[in-house]
Amino acid sequence: MLHIKDSRITRVLLVVVLATVFLLASITAIWHASIQCQSRTSVGFLHSFGSELVDAAGCDVHLTGVNWFGFETNSFAPHGLETRNWQDMLNQIKQTGFDTIRLPFSNQLFNPSSKPQGINYRLNPDLKGLQGLALMDRIIQGARDLGLKIILDRHDTAADFQPELWYTDKVTEARWIHDWLVLARHYRGNDTVIGADLANEPRGPATWGDGNPRTDWRLAAERAGNAILAVNPDWLIIVEGIEQYHGDYYWWGGNLEGAGQFPVKLAKPDKLVYSAHDYGPEIYKQSWFRAPNYPHNLPSVWQQHWAYLQMENIAPVLLGEFGGRSVGTDPAGVWQRSLVVFLQKQGISYTYWAWNPDSGDTGGILQDNWTTVNQSKLHILSTHRRPLPGQQHSSPEGHSKNVDAFPNLYRWPRSK
Template identity: 55%
Template sequence: MILPQRLHRLVPLILAALLALVFVPALPGTARAAGTGYWHTDGRRLLDANGQQVRMTGINWFGAETSNYTPHGLWTRNYKDMIDQIKDLGYNTLRLPYSNELLDSGSTPNGIDYTENPGLSGLNGLQILDEIIEYAGEAGLKVVLDRHRPGAAGQSALWYTDAYPESRWISDWTMLAEHYAGNTTVIGADLHNEPHEPACWGCGDQARDWRLAAERAGNAVLDANPDWLIIVEGVDSYENDPYWWGGNLQGAARYPVRLDVPGRLVYSAHDYATSVHRQPWFDDPAFPSNLAAIWDRNWGYLHKNDVAPVLLGEFGTTLTDPRDQTWLRTLMAYLGEGAGGISFTFWSWNPNSGDTGGILNGDWTTVDTGKQSYLDPYLLGAGDPGGGDPGTPGVSCEVGYAVQSSWDGGFNAQVTITNTGSAAVDGWTLAFAFPGDQRISQGWSATWSQDGDDVAATSLDWNDALAPGASLTIGFSATGPSAAAPAAFDLNDQPCEV
């Protein structure tokens, strides 16, 4: 993780120049959660075809990657009923795993009650996916395709096996990109699920370097369909720092994925609870306050530093262990509310995931309401204007800006941020634009960056949380005229009173 050291400075109060107060009404998010058309990226933001900010708040429906060659549960329910239920619960995205074996001519879908699903009779695996995707689009959902396994028997550490070489992996992806070209329901390709050792990131070995393989496949996909998002998971270990399979994106800081089409890269991580594996951080006496730094180091920094969007593609738990309940509550707060939060697809819809269970109970019909309640405040359902479920508080904020001292050619300024909402802000970025030729030379109590006139200040570990009614102060030194003040400030992409 590359973050500047904290700067603790005492700024001399030579001249207090309080600026006129300007009221900017706090508006609700304007992004339709399911978005319009294809999506693209701008820094850490996902934008739809109209330039509105969007976010995946979705779920995994697995099974097509197995020897059933179709999403599970069709042995007892109609697929349209399940999609309707997913939509009604507030999810806006389906992550659909598949295997390359599904595309083999001899792979016949099975485990389907054709009385419940008469329209699927006689279809092959890809045709069944077509039907599911078509109805998902009608329901207002987006779909991400996840190449979960090469063969149906199990996952692979590398993106290829003897039976399914790299050439097949890439050719199947380009076929799917062409097959769904023009279908704006399908917005992206999760290239390979959970790369892990011997996979590496940035080692330069063509047979093991996942970053280089992701570039080869990603650019081939974009050549076939330049509208898709290319979703690249991490590895499990970088410079001897181990993490979850697919969850370690530390190497992207030094070795970013390079795609031929700008605005298409999304990084993706996986993160799990003790029901999957009892990682050492769950037994740390500092748990759960230690979690944010771990997430920052492995994948969260990409979002916080405005590098690229992050999709938490898998996370799940049985919630049996009390630590898992704390983990899930802490993780959701870390991902954040509203359209400006980190995208996610929960694992899983299915109740038959052995180490996590699912949102559905074992009857494949009723909902595990306890588990669903952890996700409810963060879901941006199809057609939701961006603030989560009705009544869920969004970001509401007030900013005070004051020039504390000035001199010929420069000045010091202090910015006070107040959370005027009813919900805590866990992780924040304050954004504003200078109206003149000011340039920040140094800053304190935040990670400061500037691109042209646009400035961003991102929270540090020690001031990451901002409780309702709480305030914090950050500051900077800049060159240029002090009299020209920013007219507006956004906190986590929501306008603040100034």
């Protein structure tokens, strides 16, 4: 009996030793991987692993950025350049801790007649004579110099006109896809531009999963996304939600309830990112803002409509737009603070709306003088910011080098 007992003890000790060795090896591997991820100087292109965004080395990446709008308006240029130098603006975005810019544009931007307005050429002499894609190139090269990432957002079809669906009679689906293919080819190999937000805020008649080729946004996203990946396999394909699903209404572009049952199917599944937009009671007093358990009901509202995709490890979610004027103790401020806490807890990437102060409903990170930062907003966002590692490519004078580094330029169609 004593011999048998000793044998059992020996086996138990052996199991404990082996488990300890395995645990130590795992900890060492994780530690080395962590050091490798922390010491990298660039993240390059991104893809998904479950619900996480990762770089080529497999390191987790969280995009924490801002929207800088204007290309989609009748200015045909990022706003603020009448009072600021464009490079100074980008420098401030980087210095305030953001790592990504969502850059809205319209299809009309690329028409020859779309001349930029509102640029002070005394402050921005190197932008004189540039328009459309050439002007976009200059902004993107400046972002590259600073290690910032760019997400291109087809915001409008025509300047300041945002259709309910992804197409109109004048800008057909064929034109929509064509323009994306031009951009995809043009920026192929440039890891500053990491993805295509296919269409901003599908709503109204937009459906998800019903198979109607004229309204089913999921199918349209597949058509455009797969066409893009065929010419640029490095890009993330960013697919927003719709407004209502089976009678449940939500924010424009924010309803992704159907994506669980009817997922977007891409030729490269690890390039899919879902995106939602979410706003507070300053924009519209939705029913959940009037609930007796507000704001404690908010996490379940977000989970139901879009966050479940991240929380259930289905796919990454980018909150492409959220913002508001108040970050105080009023209901709107409580909403905004609660949302940032939720995003941080779930590890969800975001691009805040907006950098610009001239968004009428929300204001921006910048105040009305286009220089002073709203410190209250920056403070709450600072709890969920993880700037990407990146290399500086600027010359000692702070001017971009090789600003015309994209030789594979394709001709845009004339206005129809």
